[in-house]
Amino acid sequence: MATRFVKPPSPQDDNTDAAAVTFVDASYSYAQNQQVAALTRINFAIEKGEFVAVVGSNGCGKSTLSKLVNALLTPCSGRVFTMGLDTAQEQGDVLLAIRSQAGLVLQNPDSQIVASVVADDIAFGPENLCVPHREIVTRVEDALAAVKMSERRHANPVRLSGGQKQRVCIAGMLAMQPSVLVLDEPGAMLDIRGRRGVLRTLHRLHKQGMTVILITQSMEEAANAQRVLVLNKGQVLMSGAPREVFKRHKLLVDIGLDVPFSVRLAVALRQLGLLVPDVASPDELLQALSEARTGTSADVSDTYAGAKKNDIEDSTNSALSDVRAGVGFGQIVLVDNGRLSGARTSVGAHVSSERADAGANVSDAQTSVGVGSKGAGASNPTLLLRDARFAYSSNDVGNEALRGVSLNLGAGELLGVVGHTGSGKTTLLQLIAGLIRAQNGLVQVAGLDLSLRQARCRLHSLVGMVFQYPERQFFAPTVAEEIAFGPHNAGLDKTRCDKRVREAMRLLGLDYERFAQRSPFELSGGEKRRVAVASVIAADPKILVFDEPTAGLDVSGQRYLQAFISGLKQRKKTIVLASHSLDLIAELADHVLVLDHGTVAMQGSPADVFASHNANELRRINLGLPRAALFALELQAAGLNLPAGIFTVEPLAQAIILALKAGHTGKQRHIHGV
Amino acid sequence: MAFDSIIGQYYYRDSLIHALDPRLKLSLLLFFIALAFVADSFLALFILLALLGWTVGLSRIPLPAVVKALLPTLALLLFPLLFNLFFVQSGTILTQLGGIAITDEGLYRGTYMSLRLLFLFSCATLVTLTTTTIAISDACAAMLRPFRRLGVPDIEIALLVSIALRFIPTLADAYSDILKAQQARGAIFDKGGPIARLRGLLPLLVPLFAQAFRHGEDLAVAMESRCYHGGERSHYRELRMRKADYGALAVVGAVALLIGALRLFHSF
Numbered sequence: 033m034a035t036r037f038v039k040p041p042s043p044q045d046d047n048t049d050a051a052a053v054t055f056v057d058a059s060y061s062y063a064q065n066q067q068v069a070a071l072t073r074i075n076f077a078i079e080k081g082e083f084v085a086v087v088g089s090n091g092c093g094k095s096t097l098s099k100l101v102n103a104l105l106t107p108c109s110g111r112v113f114t115m116g117l118d119t120a121q122e123q124g125d126v127l128l129a130i131r132s133q134a135g136l137v138l139q140n141p142d143s144q145i146v147a148s149v150v151a152d153d154i155a156f157g158p159e160n161l162c163v164p165h166r167e168i169v170t171r172v173e174d175a176l177a178a179v180k181m182s183e184r185r186h187a188n189p190v191r192l193s194g195g196q197k198q199r200v201c202i203a204g205m206l207a208m209q210p211s212v213l214v215l216d217e218p219g220a221m222l223d224i225r226g227r228r229g230v231l232r233t234l235h236r237l238h239k240q241g242m243t244v245i246l247i248t249q250s251m252e253e254a255a256n257a258q259r260v261l262v263l264n265k266g267q268v269l270m271s272g273a274p275r276e277v278f279k280r281h282k283l284l285v286d287i288g289l290d291v292p293f294s295v296r297l298a299v300a301l302r303q304l305g306l307l308v309p310d311v312a313s314p315d316e317l318l319q320a321l322s323e324a325r326t327g328t329s330a331d332v333s334d335t336y337a338g339a340k341k342n343d344i345e346d347s348t349n350s351a352l353s354d355v356r357a358g359v360g361f362g363q364i365v366l367v368d369n370g371r372l373s374g375a376r377t378s379v380g381a382h383v384s385s386e387r388a389d390a391g392a393n394v395s396d397a398q399t400s401v402g403v404g405s406k407g408a409g410a411s412n413p414t415l416l417l418r419d420a421r422f423a424y425s426s427n428d429v430g431n432e433a434l435r436g437v438s439l440n441l442g443a444g445e446l447l448g449v450v451g452h453t454g455s456g457k458t459t460l461l462q463l464i465a466g467l468i469r470a471q472n473g474l475v476q477v478a479g480l481d482l483s484l485r486q487a488r489c490r491l492h493s494l495v496g497m498v499f500q501y502p503e504r505q506f507f508a509p510t511v512a513e514e515i516a517f518g519p520h521n522a523g524l525d526k527t528r529c530d531k532r533v534r535e536a537m538r539l540l541g542l543d544y545e546r547f548a549q550r551s552p553f554e555l556s557g558g559e560k561r562r563v564a565v566a567s568v569i570a571a572d573p574k575i576l577v578f579d580e581p582t583a584g585l586d587v588s589g590q591r592y593l594q595a596f597i598s599g600l601k602q603r604k605k606t607i608v609l610a611s612h613s614l615d616l617i618a619e620l621a622d623h624v625l626v627l628d629h630g631t632v633a634m635q636g637s638p639a640d641v642f643a644s645h646n647a648n649e650l651r652r653i654n655l656g657l658p659r660a661a662l663f664a665l666e667l668q669a670a671g672l673n674l675p676a677g678i679f680t681v682e683p684l685a686q687a688i689i690l691a692l693k694a695g696h697t698g699k700q701r702h703i704h705g706v
Numbered sequence: 707m708a709f710d711s712i713i714g715q716y717y718y719r720d721s722l723i724h725a726l727d728p729r730l731k732l733s734l735l736l737f738f739i740a741l742a743f744v745a746d747s748f749l750a751l752f753i754l755l756a757l758l759g760w761t762v763g764l765s766r767i768p769l770p771a772v773v774k775a776l777l778p779t780l781a782l783l784l785f786p787l788l789f790n791l792f793f794v795q796s797g798t799i800l801t802q803l804g805g806i807a808i809t810d811e812g813l814y815r816g817t818y819m820s821l822r823l824l825f826l827f828s829c830a831t832l833v834t835l836t837t838t839t840i841a842i843s844d845a846c847a848a849m850l851r852p853f854r855r856l857g858v859p860d861i862e863i864a865l866l867v868s869i870a871l872r873f874i875p876t877l878a879d880a881y882s883d884i885l886k887a888q889q890a891r892g893a894i895f896d897k898g899g900p901i902a903r904l905r906g907l908l909p910l911l912v913p914l915f916a917q918a919f920r921h922g923e924d925l926a927v928a929m930e931s932r933c934y935h936g937g938e939r940s941h942y943r944e945l946r947m948r949k950a951d952y953g954a955l956a957v958v959g960a961v962a963l964l965i966g967a968l969r970l971f972h973s974f
Contacts, residue, residue, distance in 0.1 A: 102931050128933045136931040143924030146865075146932075148872045149716070152840045155942030157932040162940045172942065186718035190875045204932060467886045497890040504880070505887040507912035517909065521892030553916065571892065 050116035051077040052212050052243040053101050053134070057110035060096050071096050071266045073110065078245060080211065083238045085254035085274075086247045088263035089288035090557050090586040094247045097263070098214045101245065103130040115211050132161060134212040135205025139220050139584075141189075141197035150192075150200055151176070151185040157208040168207075175203035179233050193453055195226020199233055212243040220249060220584050223453045223612045225654040231256070249586055251278075251292040255312050262289070275312035288588035293615075293659040293681070300685035306692070314663055322670045324692060415441035415464060415575070415606065419473035422459055433459040435630040436473065441623060444604035446597075448621030448638070450614060452654045455627040457610040458500065461577050464608055466491035478575065493522055496573030500580040502564035503552070511537075511555075511563050512548040518571035536570035540596065558589030565596070575606045582616065594619070618642060618658035618679040628653040639677035644668070660684045667691075715775055717835045723765035724836045727951045728845035731833050734958055738829045741962055742822050750968045751821055757961050758828055765836050772828070775835060779827045783820050790816030841943055843867035848945050861939065869925070877918060884913045 054077045061070035071093040078084050088094050099105040100112045103119040112119045115133045117126055138144050147153035154175050158168045176182040179199040189197055198218050205213060215234070219227035231253060238244045246257060254260045260277040262270040264287045270277050274292075278284070281291040281299060291299070294317040298308045308324070311317040417439045423432035434456045441447045451457050462468045463475055466488035478494050480487035496518075499505065508514035512533050519532045537544050540562040547555075552563050561581075568576070578597065582590040598620055600607060611617055617624060617638070624641040626633040633653055634641055642650075642661045650656055657665070661679040664687070668674050672691045678684045718724070738754070745751050762772055790812045792803075797811025834842075847864030854860050888909045895906050 099927070104927060104930055124935065128935065131931055131933050136928075138924055138928060140921075140924055142876050143921040144928035146869055146872060146925070146929060147840050148868070149838045149840055152838065152942060156929075156934075159939045159942055160933040160935060162938060165940060165942070165944045168940065168942045186716075188716065188875075189872075201928075208933065462886060465890055467890055492890065492892045495890075497887070499883060499887045499890070502887065504917055505884050505909075505913045506916065507909045517888075517893070518891040521894065567891065 050113065052080045052082065052115060053078040053245065054113040055097075055100070055110070056113070058100060058107040058112050059109045060093075060100060060105060060107050062096075071100070071107075074266075074268055076261065076268055076271060078212075078243060080243055081238075081241055083235070083244045083258045084246070084261055085257035085259070086245060086261045086263060087249070087251070087254050087289060088269075089588055092263040093266040094263055095216055098136055098216045098245070098247060101212070101214050102134050102136040103127055104136070128161060132157065132208040133210050134214055135202075135208060135210040137198070137201045137205060137213065137215040137218050139217045141194060141201050141221070144201045144204075145189045145197060148188050148190070149185075150181065150187050150189055153189060153200060154203045154207050157204055161208065171207045171209070175206040178206050178237065179203045193226060194222045195229040198222060198226065198230050202230070202233060202237075206237075210242075212245065213237065214245045214247070216247045217249060218246070219253070224614075224656065225452050227253075249290070251290045251295075255292045255294075262287075273312070275310055275316075278312050279310045288586065290587040293663070296681055297660070297663065297685060300681055301688060304685055304689050306689055314659075314666070318663075318666055318670060321667060321672065321688065321692075414443055414476075414478065415439065415447070415608070416476040417463075417474065420460075420463060420470040420475050421472040422463060422468060422470050433630055434463065434470075437625075437627075437630075437632055438473075439623075439625055439632070439635060441606065441608075443606055444601075445622040446601050446607040446609060446620055448617035448624045449608065449610040449627060450612075450617055450624065450655060451627035451633075452612075454629075455653075456630040457627055458579055459630075460625075460627065461497065461579050461608060461610055464575075465495050465497040465577050467497070493571065494573060495575045495577060496568040496571055497577040498565055498568050498579065498581055500583060502568070503557075503560035505564070506552045506560070509551060510549050511542070511552050514552045514563060515567045515570045518567055522571055532570045532572065533566075536566040539569055540566040541592070542566060558585055558592065561585055561589060561593065565593070575608070576600060577608045579610050580612065581609070582611065582613065614642075614655065614658040615660070615680075618660070626650070626653070626655065638679055642679040643676060715834055716838045717767050717771055717775075719766040719836075721764060721766040721836070722950055723761060723832070725948075725950060726836075726954060727945055727947055728837050728841040729848055729945060730947065730951050730954065731837055732842065732845050732849070734954070735829055735833050737958065737962070739826060741965055742825055744969055745822070745965050746969060747972050748818065748821075750965045750972075751818065751825065753961065753964060753968075754825055755821070757957075758825060758832070761832060762828075765832065767835055772831065772835065775831045776824075776827060783823050783827065786819035786823060787816035790819065839871040840868050843871070844941065844943060844945065862936075873918075873921060876921070877914065880917050881910070881914055884910055884917075 055074045058074045059070065059072050074097070086094055086097065096105065100107060100119065101114055103112075103114065106112070106120045114130050117130050117133070119130055121127070145153050146156050151172050154172045155168050158171050163171065172185075173182070176185055179202050181196065181199055181203060184192065184196065189200060192200065202213070202215075202218075213234070218230050222230065227250075234244050234246065235256070244257075246253065248254055255274045255278070257274060259272065260270070260274050261268060262277060262284070269283075269287065270280065278291055278295045281295050284291055292312065294311050294314045298311050298317055298320075301308050306324070308317065308320050311320060417437055419436045419438055420434060421432055421436055422434040437456075437460060439447070449457050449460060459468070463470055463482075464477060466477065466482050469483065469488065475482040477491060480491055480494075482488055482491065506514055508517065512530075515533045515536055516529045519529045524532065533548070534544055537547065542559070542562055547559070547563070552560060555563065565581070581593050581597065585593065594616060597607065597609065601620065609617065609620065621638055623635065624638050625635045626641060633649065634646060642657055644657075644661070644665050647657055647662075647665060656662065658679045660681050660683075664674050664678045664684055667688065672688070673694065674684075674687050674691050678687055742751075742754065745754055762769070791808055792806050792812070794809060794812030794815055795807055797809035797814075799807045799809050800813065801808050837845075843864045846867065847860040850858050850860040850863065893906070893909055895910070896903065897906070
């Protein structure tokens with residue numbers, strides 16, 4: 033058998049000084065598909081050995097960019113060079129060399145794995161390159177070791193966790209011995225643990241000399257890169273060190289992006305009148321704050337003067353400006369027994385107006401949808417589970433998906449369910465929605481005992497469940513028909529169905545005229561998710577169950593849904609919300625349930641669960657704390673006296689101000705005493 | 707999850723049997739099927755079962771795992787036994803069960819047929835337990851290679867089979883999610899006449915196909931970026947007959963001769 037081993041034309045030897053990736057005036061447009069943004073005249077270079085994060089909201093051209101690097105697409109005009117090779121060259125050998133030089137990892141690990149054995153999947157690339165058998169064997173072993181998956185080489189990828197699958201995908205690229213790794217949102221579909229594993233792997237590879245281009249929605253991930261490239265509408269908006277980029281947080285928020293937690297906190301602090309320098313990482317902020325505490329960094333009066341100059345137009349909240357006027361290091365005004373009442377901070381006006389939109393829509397609707405439900409909703413919808421157990425197969429003795437879960441949720445409360453993949457979250461949600469039946473224990477929803485089949489059938493009209501990636505269940509030719517499915521199944525006539533559809537679309541901010549007759553399949557990611565949620569809302573459920581509602585969305589999509597759910601909460605809907613995002617749960621939940629291997633690891637109010645003494649336990653089950661709680665812990669360790677029970681940004685900012693002030697007066701007293 | 711136990715039940719162990727050339731394993735499986743029909747006496751069958759037992763031992767797969775893999779076939783195994791027990795009326799009557807005579811010949815034939823079936827199922831199960839689906843599809847491709855001149859796309863077939871096996875569990879999980887999600891939206895799938903029922907399947911089938919296509923699109927990108935080009939490929943798993951393979955061939959040959967001899971002896 034005459035195999036031809038395609039040896040890359042070793043570009044390093046030819047032009048040693050070439051950048052890893054260079055875009056020269058590169059443009060690309062999808063003639064037939066307007067949904068995906070084109071790139072227009074992009075210019076940038078990524079040096080060998082760099083770790084670059086590419087950020088931008090959905091449709092900014094990030095994925096197009098990754099495919100251009102990999103020569104899966106070639107620019108319509110301009111040129112793209114990967115490891116010194118022009119991607120527009122037509123020879124097959126050059127094409128294969130480029131693709132093996134620049135490995136591409138996509139978002140969904142499930143669609144990238146071709147083989148049903150880990151090792152065989154990793155071998156796929158080298159096999160295509162006709163690498164000799166003996167060398168493939170060593171390459172597979174090396175790649176497995178590099179992503180720490182050697183022990184699972186014989187496993188079926190189906191049985192791996194998302195993070196492990198994604199690491200297998202990375203190993204599949206490594207086996208082709210690339211110089212550049214391009215990753216298109218590799219963590220978007222993973223839980224916290226999976227993301228951490230992938231990120232650790234990338235940083236390790238980078239240390240060994242790999243050039244990494246990480247496309248991501250997560251600004252925490254971007255903050256750890258050497259450089260951040262911000263794309264907007266097909267163009268490079270900014271490029272620079274994370275700190276430089278995050279300085280312009282308002283611009284980032286305006287184009288629908290997030291800022292890292294430390295920047296958000298710094299902004300909140302500034303709005304409360306504490307002038308902190310621009311920071312990119314929590315460590316920098318921590319240092320700035322401890323310097324402020326000891327008074328080494330800036331004179332108190334300087335800081336105060338700066339605060340006054342600082343852009344006050346961010347917020348129109350008069351209470352805030354009142355507070356701000358009084359806040360300085362020397363003279364912090366204590367309002368209302370230690371709480372700065374009325375002080376609300378928001379990062380940029382854009383967010384607050386968006387939130388207000390979604391919120392307003394929901395509260396408007398209280399009148400119209402509420403009317404219809406009054407008659408039916410006589411019962412008091414509560415949730416009661418006692419020692420509920422569930423196993424997917426009778427063989428799973430001792431390894432059930434749920435092993436005795438008890439909880440009690442009052443009407444109008446929001447239950448936040450957290451836990452990593454495989455902890456039983458989805459099972460619990462499906463149990464509550466009556467889709468599966470507990471083999472043991474009691475599950476009572478809205479007074480209905482769900483061990484009875486009839487009760488479970490009646491439950492479908494009371495409980496609405498938004499599945500993970502609910503847009504995957506679309507089937508109707510138009511948005512209106514998709515949303516009408518629920519009400520139609522409930523036996524409503526056409527006019528009432530139509531009314532429900534309009535109502536649900538309005539609640540989700542979907543203009544009827546614009547969207548009703550479009551195919552749900554051709555919408556953007558965020559719009560799809562809203563249609564999916566509308567299709568559940570349309571059945572007018574009393575209890576709503578959300579399984580990872582913000583998963584896979586870009587930041588503005590996530591914000592919209594968070595605001596929507598918080599609007600539902602204001603309407604006193606009973607809500608069960610499972611999420612990987614502890615920040616989201618901390619923000620919204622009344623009651624938090626932490627699952628670990630099918631058992632309740634802890635439950636209680638967010639303040640109880642996210643209390644500092646639980647930090648180690650939460651870390652042990654791979655969750656950790658909400659970022660604000662984590663940061664509060666670090667500040668406490670650094671000697672700042674913060675009250676317990678802080679787990680969201682704004683209260684943290686307020687507490688920091690108070691603590692600094694208290695520390696300062698203490699010092700003054702000390703000085704006076706001398 | 708359900709498909710997990712049926713397809714891709716590969717059970718990894720570092721053993722002689724796992725390391726056999728998959729082409730040989732597949733060929734031997736076919737040969738054993740033929741052999742089981744040549745073995746027309748209990749003695750011959752016991753020899754085959756003993757050989758099978760030895761092979762299971764060599765494979766180092768724990769017996770409970772083998773039994774578990776065989777469990778789904780239990781009903782099929784029992785069927786010939788019960789059928790023969792109740793419907794064969796010739797021979798000496800052993801006992802009466804609800805007015806039906808149970809005869810020694812029925813018991814004999816039923817047991818024999820069930821054991822033969824057990825042997826066949828066990829052989830097939832042992833092949834799937836010790837051979838990855840990829841190795842099986844590679845072996846099929848290799849065995850198809852002589853037909854390449856006739857236009858049989860052997861490499862493509864192997865890849866197709868491998869990918870299909872890879873995605874069946876993924877799509878099975880997707881299907882179970884879709885089913886639950888539509889039920890949560892109040893869908894009822896078993897109501898009305900045949901046309902209404904067919905229409906009722908749309909909310910299940912359309913999303914399933916949409917997901918399959920979406921996976922397909924991503925997979926095409928992923929494969930292309932991993933340098934798949936439709937041409938010649940090298941192989942991670944080399945198909946090569948080693949000493950152990952020839953050894954296995956010799957043992958099976960000897961057993962086959964023994965069975966053949968027994969049959970000749972039996973017929974005299």
